[in-house]
Amino acid sequence: MSNPVTVSHKTLIITPEGSSETEELLAHETPYTVTLNDEEIGSSMVLPVGLEEFGVGFLFGQGYITKPGEVIEVMVCPDGRIAVYADVDEQIRHEVIITSGCGGTGKISKEMLEGAFEPLQEAVISFPEIKEFILTVLQASPLGPQTHCVHGCGLWADGRLQAFYEDVGRHNAVDKVLGAILLGRIPANGAVYTTGRLTSDMVLKCARIGIPILMSRTASSSLGLAIAKRAGATLAAYARPERLNVFCHPQRIVV
Amino acid sequence: MSNPVTVSHKTLIITPEGSSETEELLAHETPYTVTLNDEEIGSSMVLPVGLEEFGVGFLFGQGYITKPGEVIEVMVCPDGRIAVYADVDEQIRHEVIITSGCGGTGKISKEMLEGAFEPLQEAVISFPEIKEFILTVLQASPLGPQTHCVHGCGLWADGRLQAFYEDVGRHNAVDKVLGAILLGRIPANGAVYTTGRLTSDMVLKCARIGIPILMSRTASSSLGLAIAKRAGATLAAYARPERLNVFCHPQRIVV
Numbered sequence: 001m002s003n004p005v006t007v008s009h010k011t012l013i014i015t016p017e018g019s020s021e022t023e024e025l026l027a028h029e030t031p032y033t034v035t036l037n038d039e040e041i042g043s044s045m046v047l048p049v050g051l052e053e054f055g056v057g058f059l060f061g062q063g064y065i066t067k068p069g070e071v072i073e074v075m076v077c078p079d080g081r082i083a084v085y086a087d088v089d090e091q092i093r094h095e096v097i098i099t100s101g102c103g104g105t106g107k108i109s110k111e112m113l114e115g116a117f118e119p120l121q122e123a124v125i126s127f128p129e130i131k132e133f134i135l136t137v138l139q140a141s142p143l144g145p146q147t148h149c150v151h152g153c154g155l156w157a158d159g160r161l162q163a164f165y166e167d168v169g170r171h172n173a174v175d176k177v178l179g180a181i182l183l184g185r186i187p188a189n190g191a192v193y194t195t196g197r198l199t200s201d202m203v204l205k206c207a208r209i210g211i212p213i214l215m216s217r218t219a220s221s222s223l224g225l226a227i228a229k230r231a232g233a234t235l236a237a238y239a240r241p242e243r244l245n246v247f248c249h250p251q252r253i254v255v
Numbered sequence: 256m257s258n259p260v261t262v263s264h265k266t267l268i269i270t271p272e273g274s275s276e277t278e279e280l281l282a283h284e285t286p287y288t289v290t291l292n293d294e295e296i297g298s299s300m301v302l303p304v305g306l307e308e309f310g311v312g313f314l315f316g317q318g319y320i321t322k323p324g325e326v327i328e329v330m331v332c333p334d335g336r337i338a339v340y341a342d343v344d345e346q347i348r349h350e351v352i353i354t355s356g357c358g359g360t361g362k363i364s365k366e367m368l369e370g371a372f373e374p375l376q377e378a379v380i381s382f383p384e385i386k387e388f389i390l391t392v393l394q395a396s397p398l399g400p401q402t403h404c405v406h407g408c409g410l411w412a413d414g415r416l417q418a419f420y421e422d423v424g425r426h427n428a429v430d431k432v433l434g435a436i437l438l439g440r441i442p443a444n445g446a447v448y449t450t451g452r453l454t455s456d457m458v459l460k461c462a463r464i465g466i467p468i469l470m471s472r473t474a475s476s477s478l479g480l481a482i483a484k485r486a487g488a489t490l491a492a493y494a495r496p497e498r499l500n501v502f503c504h505p506q507r508i509v510v
Contacts, residue, residue, distance in 0.1 A: 006477075007477045009480060009502060011492075011500050011501060011502045012500075012501045012505050013498065013499070013500055013501075014491075014498070014499045014500075014501055014505060014508050014510070015382075015497055015498045015499075016382045016497055016510055018510075019505075022500070024492070024500065024502070026474070026475060026476055026477045026480060027474070027476050027477065028476075028477045029454055029455055029476035029477050029478040029479065030477075030478065031368075045454065045455055045456075045476075045478065113286075127270075127271045147474055147476075148452070148473050148474035148493075149452050149454070149473070149474040149475070149476050168452075168454060168476055197403070197404050197423075199284055199300065199404070199423060200284055200300055201300075218403050218404070219281070219282070219402055219403035219404040220281060220404070221281055221282050221283075221284035221300075221402075221404050221423055222261075222262045222281045222282065222283045222284050222285075223284040223285065223300065224281075224284065225264060225281060236269075237266075237279070238403075242270055242271055243268065243269070243270050244268070244269045244270075245266050245267075245268055245269075245277070245279065246266060246267045246268075246269055247264060247266045247279070250267050250269060250274075253269050255269070255271055255273075
């Protein structure tokens with residue numbers, strides 16, 4: 001396989017009592033450059049899987065692509081390039097903030113942080129769905145427990161898991177989900193579950209695309225919560241199959 | 256305090272059996288802009304503590320500052336600006352890669368990834384030191400267990416813990432340590448321990464500053480390991496007080 005997602009490496013377990021060899025799996029981290037209509041926009045380290053979706057989600061995170069229907073074609077080239085062709089009027093470079101988050105869309109404009117939000121999609125999620133969603137995502141791939149170096153992100157809508165992606169960056173995994181939405185492959189009217197933290201830009205880009213329910217295995221930050229409140233999104237932290245800790249807009253969680 | 260590191264928020268625990276209110280602490284995530292000699296270089300979401308160190312480490316990560324002694328003055332301004340004044344010849348913008356990592360130094364140049372390394376500092380670390388180092392770092396702050404939204408990074412050298420920083424981004428925490436080195440406050444001839452993953456840019460910037468031993472509570476990525484091997488740095492993953500999993504250059508771990 002030209003793009004394996006793991007590599008194996010002999011390591012040495014050292015303790016005060018002595019040492020022994022073992023074998024570890026590492027997540028494959030590799031740079032890809034994203035172009036839009038043949039103009040280079042940026043590069044990111046990624047786990048080389050779901051690259052079409054990543055390229056499109058990356059451009060969304062940076063504000064170049066804004067809605068489904070704009071993308072004409074995506075080509076993943078062997079030279080480490082993801083070439084996106086899209087029907088976008090002009091490419092405006094915004095003042096950017098490099099975020100506390102990772103990877104693909106580590107740049108967001110101040111305008112995005114302070115601007116108004118479009119209304120979100122409509123959705124509710126029930127506990128039987130939440131349970132199936134979280135357990136399916138956690139069991140969907142052995143990469144997490146094997147490498148301890150990837151984050152997963154899934155999207156649940158219309159009663160089923162619509163997509164699940166992994167990456168070395170928690171942002172990239174979300175970007176792949178957003179890319180799948182922008183490519184028209186999955187809907188946005190549902191819930192996202194991420195194994196990563198819901199910091200500002202994670203929440204921001206999910207809200208910008210209209211996803212109404214955001215769930216994390218772990219925490220949110222102060223600014224992540226502030227953005228979710230402002231956008232009207234349901235933010236649930238420490239999400240477990242039968243327990244959510246809902247930080248705002250709990251009305252979409254139905255028992 | 257004008258810059259609290261946590262904020263408290265009433266949340267709703269929802270289970271299939273019912274719901275109850277509780278109170279959660281969130282890490283304070285806030286944007287700061289870093290300037291160098293009054294030129295704006297970039298902005299990042301940070302945990303607002305150790306900001307002088309962060310500003311300098313941020314500029315190092317992006318290649319603007321390269322060694323101790325260059326920084327003349329750092330001012331943290333109430334308008335959300337970290338103003339660094341340094342004796343640097345020119346400010347060259349490199350071709351950047353946004354990395355799988357977080358925050359402050361999410362940009363690294365291709366040159367940095369492919370260029371040769373200067374020799375690292377000399378150091379070894381013994382198991383009694385490793386034990387004290389890791390336990391001290393893990394106990395140094397309640398923020399991690401309180402918010403589940405920060406990463407910690409410490410530096411051990413000359414037989415004692417020299418510095419410990421936290422941030423919402425694992426990168427920013429490392430940047431604060433590197434900033435302290437560049438400000439001449441702590442030495443580089445020792446070991447770094449981070450609660451975050453050792454992906455490419457985490458390893459790269461530690462190696463660039465000459466730190467010979469890199470330890471993580473969790474994993475490395477394939478490219479993080481490749482860079483450590485090339486730089487000659489000791490990379491230990493899954494570091495515990497009495498057990499290291501050493502991925503390369505184990506000679507600096509002494510029992």
